[in-house]
Amino acid sequence: MAGEFDLIARHFDWPAPAGTLGVGDDCALLPVASGHRLAITTDLLVEGCHFFSGVDPQALGHKALAVNVSDLAAMGARPLGCLLGLSLPGVDDDWLAGFARGFRALADGVGCPLIGGDTTRSPQGIVISVTAMGEVAVDAELRRSGARPGDDIWVTGTLGAPHVALELLQGRHPSHAALLESLQAMLEWPQPPVAFGTALAGVAHAAIDISDGLLQDLGHVLKASGCAAEIEYSRLPVHERLGVLDAAVVQRAVLNGGDVYQLCFTAAPLAGPVIEALAARHGIRATRVGRVLPGQGVRVSGCPLPLGGDGYAGFDHFG
Numbered sequence: 409m410a411g412e413f414d415l416i417a418r419h420f421d422w423p424a425p426a427g428t429l430g431v432g433d434d435c436a437l438l439p440v441a442s443g444h445r446l447a448i449t450t451d452l453l454v455e456g457c458h459f460f461s462g463v464d465p466q467a468l469g470h471k472a473l474a475v476n477v478s479d480l481a482a483m484g485a486r487p488l489g490c491l492l493g494l495s496l497p498g499v500d501d502d503w504l505a506g507f508a509r510g511f512r513a514l515a516d517g518v519g520c521p522l523i524g525g526d527t528t529r530s531p532q533g534i535v536i537s538v539t540a541m542g543e544v545a546v547d548a549e550l551r552r553s554g555a556r557p558g559d560d561i562w563v564t565g566t567l568g569a570p571h572v573a574l575e576l577l578q579g580r581h582p583s584h585a586a587l588l589e590s591l592q593a594m595l596e597w598p599q600p601p602v603a604f605g606t607a608l609a610g611v612a613h614a615a616i617d618i619s620d621g622l623l624q625d626l627g628h629v630l631k632a633s634g635c636a637a638e639i640e641y642s643r644l645p646v647h648e649r650l651g652v653l654d655a656a657v658v659q660r661a662v663l664n665g666g667d668v669y670q671l672c673f674t675a676a677p678l679a680g681p682v683i684e685a686l687a688a689r690h691g692i693r694a695t696r697v698g699r700v701l702p703g704q705g706v707r708v709s710g711c712p713l714p715l716g717g718d719g720y721a722g723f724d725h726f727g
């Protein structure tokens with residue numbers, strides 16, 4: 409792209425931490441502590457598919473990185489650095505400055521510096537690719553296959569708000585400006601509990617970040633672990649502002665709503681006090697919502713409305 413080097417120098421040439429070689433050579437160089445392995449994850453965000461055209465570029469920069477460090481947290485990995493690929497229909501310096509500001513604020517906040525990337529011209533629409541890397545001690549990773557019968561199931565943060573915000577933006581509910589205003593940040597500025605996730609390595613047994621809905625994402629953990637689960641609906645941390653909505657809308661948002669980027673994890677009941685202490689130390693809300701059982705499938709007890717039918721699949725990218 410014309411001006412590609414200028415673009416990087418203007419917006420993305422940030423100092424790398426000591427011991428890391430960042431932007432400016434053929435490759436970045438990352439140190440990994442001995443006894444650890446590199447955890448690597450990547451996500452693509454496509455305009456019109458994963459974000460609305462015209463979304464606040466600062467929020468988009470934040471979210472592009474947030475969805476990746478959320479996966480590091482779900483592995484128990486400590487962030488080391490990230491790569492950014494940007495395909496843009498043109499160079500809009502105001503847009504880029506906003507995007508870079510949002511991206512960098514989160515990168516600084518969670519300790520995941522930008523250490524390289526690429527830019528190119530796109531024939532149509534914006535495409536953003538972020539790859540994040542972290543490190544996790546061997547055998548302390550929070551794999552999806554680690555859940556065991558008897559484990560407690562925990563959820564961080566709250567559920568439902570991003571889904572309802574998305575439905576409001578899509579015009580699928582009667583317009584409610586005050587509600588949208590109080591929920592929109594939950595959709596556009598997700599705050600994955602990265603340091604808390606890192607601290608769960610070696611404490612929890614299995615984890616996943618909630619990107620496609622609690623039931624679907626927990627289902628991935630249970631399938632990989634060969635277990636079943638029971639969730640108590642009344643224990644779920646429903647976002648406080650959802651109380652004004654119809655019970656069916658809330659139930660669906662809480663159980664099936666995506667874009668949450670909080671953690672669902674399992675741990676031995678004995679680890680409960682340690683988890684509560686870690687949550688308090690990191691300022692994270694962590695709620696015990698159910699239990700892992702032998703068998704297969706998820707049962708949700710105490711739902712306001714019966715489960716089932718076609719309304720209860722999570723987000724399917726090809727659906």
Ligand SMILES: [Mg+2]
Binds near residue numbers: 479482
């Ligand atoms: Mg994930």
